[in-house]
Amino acid sequence: MTVIKPNCRVQFTPDDVAFIVETLGPRAGAGDCLVQLLADEQSRDLILDDEALLHAVLAHRSCLRISTAFYFYILVRHTFRRSGLADRPMADYVAAVLAEFSQIERTRCVVKGQEQPLDYFVDMLAALESVDDTTRFHIRAHIGNQSLFLSGVFPDRLRFRTERCGAPGLAFYEEIGRSNFRAASDHRLARRYELDGIFNTLAERFQETRRALNDLRDRLLSLGDPEPPPDVLIKPALQ
Numbered sequence: 001m002t003v004i005k006p007n008c009r010v011q012f013t014p015d016d017v018a019f020i021v022e023t024l025g026p027r028a029g030a031g032d033c034l035v036q037l038l039a040d041e042q043s044r045d046l047i048l049d050d051e052a053l054l055h056a057v058l059a060h061r062s063c064l065r066i067s068t069a070f071y072f073y074i075l076v077r078h079t080f081r082r083s084g085l086a087d088r089p090m091a092d093y094v095a096a097v098l099a100e101f102s103q104i105e106r107t108r109c110v111v112k113g114q115e116q117p118l119d120y121f122v123d124m125l126a127a128l129e130s131v132d133d134t135t136r137f138h139i140r141a142h143i144g145n146q147s148l149f150l151s152g153v154f155p156d157r158l159r160f161r162t163e164r165c166g167a168p169g170l171a172f173y174e175e176i177g178r179s180n181f182r183a184a185s186d187h188r189l190a191r192r193y194e195l196d197g198i199f200n201t202l203a204e205r206f207q208e209t210r211r212a213l214n215d216l217r218d219r220l221l222s223l224g225d226p227e228p229p230p231d232v233l234i235k236p237a238l239q
Contacts, residue, residue, distance in 0.1 A: 001110060001138040003193055004100055004145065006092035008069040009044065016070040020047065023056040045088055054078040058220065068099045075220050076213075083212035085205065093198045094148070094209065101149045109142045111135060121146075121176060140184040141195075144202065147177025152213025170210075178206040 021034050024047065037043040047053075057064065057074050064071070072095040080091045100106045108117035109124055111131065118124045124139050131139065150158060151173040161167035184190055185199035202209060 001135075001142060003138070003141065003189075003195075004093070004096050005193060005195070006089045006096055006198060008073040008092050008095045008099065009048065009088075011067070011069050012038075013067045013070070015065045016067050019056070019064070019066050019070070020053065023052055024050060048074065048077065049081070051078065068102060069095070072096075072098045072102075075216055079216040079220065080209075080212050083208065083215065085208060085212055087198075087201060090198050090201050090209075093195070093202075094213070097145050097149060098153075101145070107146065107149070109139065109146070111139065134189065137184060137187045137189045140180040140187070141199070144177050144181035144184060144199070147173045147180070148202070148206070148210060148213070151177070151210045153217050155210075155214050155217075174206050174210060177210075178203050181206065 017035060017038060020038065025034055034047070037047060053074055057066075057071065073092060076095040076098065077088070077091040080086070080094070085091065108119060110117045111127060112135065114127070118127055118139075121143060124143055128136055128139055151170050155170060158167070158170060158173065162169040181199045182203035185196045185203060187196075190196040190199055
């Protein structure tokens with residue numbers, strides 16, 4: 001498993017820069033000056049907060065030539081700001097999770113030494129008892145990410161399964177996501193990857209973050225197939 005990092009803002013492509021210059025350059029007065037400002041971290045963050053970028057993304061999203069990282073960062077950052085979630089690194093991290101999990105195979109918890117991916121929370125939690133310390137951190141981070149992704153992007157589907165099948169509801173996902181982000185935040189690897197603060201914030205504000213993603217999904221976001229992965233993380237043992 002790879003560690004997801006809040007790095008959407010540092011991996012923009014030439015097409016992303018061209019999009020920013022095309023959108024903001026005429027107003028800024030000089031495209032070359034804008035490119036130079038993007039190289040400075042503080043200036044870059046202020047530029048990315050410009051509402052004109054969000055409007056441009058939404059107006060042309062069916063034919064945009066921009067990276068997944070840029071697309072999700074703009075959507076998440078502007079949605080989170082309206083929801084009172086002003087922390088840029090957290091928005092960057094959540095955008096990175098959406099970018100990663102937009103590829104269905106990346107949603108699976110693959111553990112070294114296991115023949116099959118761990119597709120259910122009950123299996124992931126059981127694995128915590130037998131894996132090494134590093135793998136334990138990866139699994140806890142994955143559980144937190146997966147809980148946020150499912151409850152944030154697919155809340156209606158989770159509610160449907162709760163009503164029709166007695167499957168765990170949103171409160172379950174919030175609690176298991178919150179508790180695993182909190183545990184992951186205390187791990188030495190969280191400090192090494194500078195994720196301890198982000199994980200702690202996600203643990204403290206999981207419900208607010210989930211609701212902000214619900215708003216993003218309802219108004220702005222399309223991940224293609226409206227269905228989450230089949231039977232994702234729902235197993236009779238957890239009902």
